[in-house]
Amino acid sequence: MSPFPPILPLAVDGLGFAAGGRPLLADIDFALEAGPATFILGPNGAGKSLLLRLCHGLLAPTAGTVRWTGAGAAHAALRQAMVFQRPVMLRRSVIANVEYALSLRKLPRRQRAELAQDVLQRTGLWPLAGAPARVLSGGEQQRLALARAWATRPQVLFLDEPTSSLDPAATRAIEDIIRAIETSGTKIVMTSHDLGQARRLAGEVLFLHRGRLLEQASASAFFAMPQTTEARAFLAGELLW
Amino acid sequence: MSDMSAAFSAALSLILGVDAGLAEIVLLSLRVSLTALVIAAGLGLPLGAALALFRFPGRGAVIVVVNSMMGLPPVVVGLVVYLILSRSGPLGVLGLLFSPAAMIFAQVVLIVPIVTALTRQTIEDLWREYHEQLRSLGVRPAGAIGTLLWDGRFSLITALLAGFGRASAEVGAVMIVGGNIDHVTRVMTTTIALEVSKGDLPLALGLGIVLMLLSIAINAGATLLRRVAARHGEALA
Numbered sequence: 001m002s003p004f005p006p007i008l009p010l011a012v013d014g015l016g017f018a019a020g021g022r023p024l025l026a027d028i029d030f031a032l033e034a035g036p037a038t039f040i041l042g043p044n045g046a047g048k049s050l051l052l053r054l055c056h057g058l059l060a061p062t063a064g065t066v067r068w069t070g071a072g073a074a075h076a077a078l079r080q081a082m083v084f085q086r087p088v089m090l091r092r093s094v095i096a097n098v099e100y101a102l103s104l105r106k107l108p109r110r111q112r113a114e115l116a117q118d119v120l121q122r123t124g125l126w127p128l129a130g131a132p133a134r135v136l137s138g139g140e141q142q143r144l145a146l147a148r149a150w151a152t153r154p155q156v157l158f159l160d161e162p163t164s165s166l167d168p169a170a171t172r173a174i175e176d177i178i179r180a181i182e183t184s185g186t187k188i189v190m191t192s193h194d195l196g197q198a199r200r201l202a203g204e205v206l207f208l209h210r211g212r213l214l215e216q217a218s219a220s221a222f223f224a225m226p227q228t229t230e231a232r233a234f235l236a237g238e239l240l241w
Numbered sequence: 242m243s244d245m246s247a248a249f250s251a252a253l254s255l256i257l258g259v260d261a262g263l264a265e266i267v268l269l270s271l272r273v274s275l276t277a278l279v280i281a282a283g284l285g286l287p288l289g290a291a292l293a294l295f296r297f298p299g300r301g302a303v304i305v306v307v308n309s310m311m312g313l314p315p316v317v318v319g320l321v322v323y324l325i326l327s328r329s330g331p332l333g334v335l336g337l338l339f340s341p342a343a344m345i346f347a348q349v350v351l352i353v354p355i356v357t358a359l360t361r362q363t364i365e366d367l368w369r370e371y372h373e374q375l376r377s378l379g380v381r382p383a384g385a386i387g388t389l390l391w392d393g394r395f396s397l398i399t400a401l402l403a404g405f406g407r408a409s410a411e412v413g414a415v416m417i418v419g420g421n422i423d424h425v426t427r428v429m430t431t432t433i434a435l436e437v438s439k440g441d442l443p444l445a446l447g448l449g450i451v452l453m454l455l456s457i458a459i460n461a462g463a464t465l466l467r468r469v470a471a472r473h474g475e476a477l478a
Contacts, residue, residue, distance in 0.1 A: 058373055077379055088374035091392040091475040100388075101378050134474030152378075 005072035007079050007155050008034045008187060010055060016063030017050060024050055025211045028064070032156075036203020037178075037188035039219070041195075043234060046208040048191040049085070049160050055189065056082045056158045072155075078105065081149035082158040086165070087141040089133040094125055094144055097133045101148045119147040123177055139170025146177050150186075157181060159190035163197065175201060195235065199223060207231045244442075251443030252450060263447055270428040273341055274409040277348035281404055285353045286397065289360025290390060293368055294382045304361065310354035315347075319417030322347040326418060339420040344428070347414040352404035359400035363393045395470035399463050406459050410452065 015028035025047045032038055032055075040048045053059045054066055057077060068076040090097050098116040107115070120126040123143045128136065133144060142162055149157055159178065163171040171194075178201060182188050192198055198205065202219040209230045215222060226232045255263050292304060324330050326338040326346070337343045367389050375385050390397065412430035419426035421435055429448045436445040 053373075056377060058376055082373075082377040084373065088371060090371075090388070091394075091473070104378050104380060132473040132475060 004075065004079060004155070006034065006070040007068045007072045007076040008032060008070050009068075010156070011067045011069050012055065012064070013067075014064030015051075015054060015061050015066060017047075017054060017059065018062045023211060025054070026063075028213045030206060030213060030216050032187070032189060034187055036219075037182055037190065037201050038204045038206060039198045039202035040189070040191045040206045040208060041193075041198055041234070042208035044193070045210075047211045048208055051206075051208065052082070052158050052160050052189065052191055056080060058082070078152075079154060080156040080158065081152055081154040082160070083142070083145045083149050083162050085161040087138075087145035089136070089141055089144065092133060093130050094133050094136070095120060095129040097144055098148050098151045101152050105152055115151050119151045122180060123147040123150075124173070137170075139166050139173060142166065142170070142174055143177060146174065146181070150177075150181050150184075153184075154186055156187045156189060159188065161191055161193065163192070163194065171197070207234070209234075248442035248446055252446035255443060255447040256450060260447070263444065263451075265424065266427055266429055266432050266448060267451055269341065269426075270409060270430075273344045273415070273428060274348060274405060277345045277352060277408050278401060278405045280345070280349045281352045281356050281408075282401055284349070285356025285404075286360050286390060287386065288353075289357040290364045290386045292357065292361045293364035293389075294385065304358075307354050307358045307361070311358050313351060313354065314413070315351060315411045316413035316417065318347055318350050319414035322350060322414065322418045338418060339422060339426060341419070341426060343418040344415040344426060347418045348408040348411065351411060351414060352408050355404045355407060356400055359403065360390075360393075360397060363396040363400065364389045367393050392475075395466055395475055398466055402459050402463050406456060409455060 010032040012028055012030050012032075015025060016023065017025040028051065040051055042048055050059070054061055057066070067073070070076075072079060090100060092100065095116050098119060099112045102112040102115055117126065117129075120129055123146060125140065125143055125147060128140065133141065136144060146162070162178075163174050166174065175197065178188060178190075188201070190201075198219070205215065205217055205219050205222040206213060207215040207217075207222065207226070207228070207230075209228075214228045215226065215231055217227070222231070223235065226235055292300070292307070322343065323338065325332050326335070326343050327333055328338075337346065364386075368385065371385070371389070371392070375388065380388065410430065412434055415426070415428055416431045416434065419428070419431065421427055421431040427435075429452050433445045433448050433452075436442070436448075
């Protein structure tokens with residue numbers, strides 16, 4: 001658990017985002033609470049990654065607001081992390097990638113080394129600690145991206161399709177790590193186009209379609225009884241556009 | 242033909258015997274160009290990084306100017322630096338004209354654009370790849386400069402080698418502002434020009450060989466660096 005006051009809940013009100021005059025997201029209202037993992041589902045182009053970036057603060061909304069409303073909201077930027085679809089590896093060793101993230105949190109050097117060793121052991125990367133990060137395999141790089149994010153003990157971790165280019169074994173390793181991070185007290189918010197993965201990991205689902213939020217429901221309710229025809233078609237594997 | 246081979250063997254004996262006159266000239270050349278390189282790195286690396294990271298009005302024009310200054314004709318640089326340092330020029334009071342300092346000044350002017358332009362390109366490519374991740378980690382553009390310079394180190398060292406190569410091989414600018422004064426401002430390139438016109442081929446050839454070796458060493462170094470970078474997966478895409 002994070003020793004800092006919580007930044008959650010996240011309040012998203014009337015959120016919209018347009019690029020080049022084209023509306024990509026519109027009228028999105030929801031709240032994210034502490035608790036089980038929230039999955040943002042929807043067909044390609046629905047705006048899932050965009051919504052994740054807006055929540056994380058990488059993009060500024062063109063309409064509406066994204067606000068952290070917990071007691072620790074003032075330091076929200078330092079208490080959250082994101083892992084991208086294609087992991088961005090710094091041109092340094094595996095352990096230096098983790099320690100870099102920790103150095104930005106102004107942790108003393110010794111504590112950095114301890115925390116880095118801890119997450120690398122938990123993610124199975126400790127034997128590779130001294131290797132250059134960019135020669136790792138795709139699955140190992142994504143594990144390192146997760147380790148780097150985890151090391152900073154985020155209260156909220158955003159994951160953008162973290163397993164989309166990985167084989168089943170690597171995907172499994174990533175899912176195990178995500179579960180472990182969740183168990184350590186971090187709120188997981190993630191996009192995926194893998195429905196099996198959503199069934200395995202999601203506690204709550206936000207269903208996006210064409211830039212609009214059509215459903216927010218517990219995962220069990222969403223998968224058992226989707227409320228909209230779009231969600232029913234999506235779950236049935238029909239082609240949506 | 243026998244003149245040529247005689248000159249060549251005389252040149253080799255100058256090099257192998259570490260002739261005092263030749264060594265003096267080589268050392269002055271290295272001192273001038275290495276000092277110019279250090280100063281140019283101090284100016285060009287942060288300047289190039291800033292140009293890559295910050296958006297401001299006229300940025301595009303600045304980049305075009307810096308890029309085109311990479312090919313500045315050395316004699317023109319020599320002329321301009323001469324005018325600046327001459328008695329009636331803005332820096333005339335310093336009395337630097339016809340000194341090694343003047344030559345360093347001219348070489349800095351020559352290679353700052355090279356270092357700046359190559360740094361700008363390297364850092365901009367890296368930033369494109371890194372910026373979401375770094376911003377996610379809480380790094381602001383100004384705070385990213387150190388990270389990007391370090392992560393671009395292989396490409397940047399290559400840029401510095403390119404700058405050093407240009408500085409040490411250039412003749413026009415140092416000839417004008419240095420004056421090619423024996424024992425004071427005579428460097429490899431200017432000595433070669435002078436000795437050839439005087440007909441003293443061994444010294445000219447000897448210096449020419451040293452210059453060539455230097456150039457080969459620089460390029461070998463750059464190639465080696467690229468290999469190391471590739472092995473670490475750290476070359477820029």
